[in-house]
Amino acid sequence: MAKKPSARAPLDQFDRAILRILQTDNKTPQRSIAESVNLSTAAVQRRVAALEATGVISRNVAVVDPDAVAMSITAIVEVYLRDERSATVDAAKAAFRKTPEVQQCYYVTGGTSFVLIVVTRDMRSYESFTRKVFEENDSVNNYRTLVVIDRVKTDTQIPIEE
């Protein structure tokens, strides 16, 4: 599993084309990638290995449907910290990073400190999550929950320019 800070040469057209494919389906055989982008399979192989080694591809994962594993509540939570001292912020980051219900966490500008995407089994477990993570946490001043009605789009694809 590659995760280098990466000193990387800029990506060329081939790399970008390969990334577009792997972002959609990383099980695509190198042979058919090679056809699509007009390279040999060996070239594709070397490029994919390099993209992984330099961290351009950070992970290779299966995407699981939350409904299928009976995790029916997705919520977006805006978190307001008591203060923005770096110790406070770093502690919050660490806490969110290791909480499994927190699927995504972003530190943001504009008044709100963090935006979280939280996944739980049901409303009861969402409530106990908020107790545990927000209400018993002194550095959290306040939070606002937006419950997701429809996960319209959850691709984690990055738009890759031509």
Add this chain to the structure above:
Amino acid sequence: MAKKPSARAPLDQFDRAILRILQTDNKTPQRSIAESVNLSTAAVQRRVAALEATGVISRNVAVVDPDAVAMSITAIVEVYLRDERSATVDAAKAAFRKTPEVQQCYYVTGGTSFVLIVVTRDMRSYESFTRKVFEENDSVNNYRTLVVIDRVKTDTQIPIEE
């Protein structure tokens, strides 16, 4: 590429253990999955195939680091529609779904209509995105941008209970 609405038997311990592994690294050889969960490789093979066929695993993807492809702005946008008539909402969903800069889109409760996660090259292209998608769109009443300073956690992992 599997995507069935999924009428499926509930997942057992084996399935959940397999999902936990594949969510972390879907390149894990079936042989080592088999060892971890105490099944034969063939059994693992069949279960993975079934999980894909029923849509429990919706996709298999490479996760690309936005910085590596020079997409340096991530923004979280709260969108307020003019009204919540279903035609208006559905049109907005369709529009967001097909806009490549919109990496994720959630329809939510609580005043805000949509929360978007938007990825662009830089601030200039973020601005032209907002013009194109919000300001020239009559059904968008208003929107609020939170610019991401730190992508603290961007796993798209679902917590899978024991």
Add this chain to the structure above:
DNA sequence: AATGAAAAACTACACTA
């Protein structure tokens, strides 16, 4: 860029709870 070796994914079939 092409070949060949190694590994992984998949299939067939007999067996068992």
Add this chain to the structure above:
DNA sequence: TAGTGTAGTTTTTCATT
């Protein structure tokens, strides 16, 4: 009958030239 393991086949990956 649904699901497993063994063992054999095909496909994919990867190193070497």
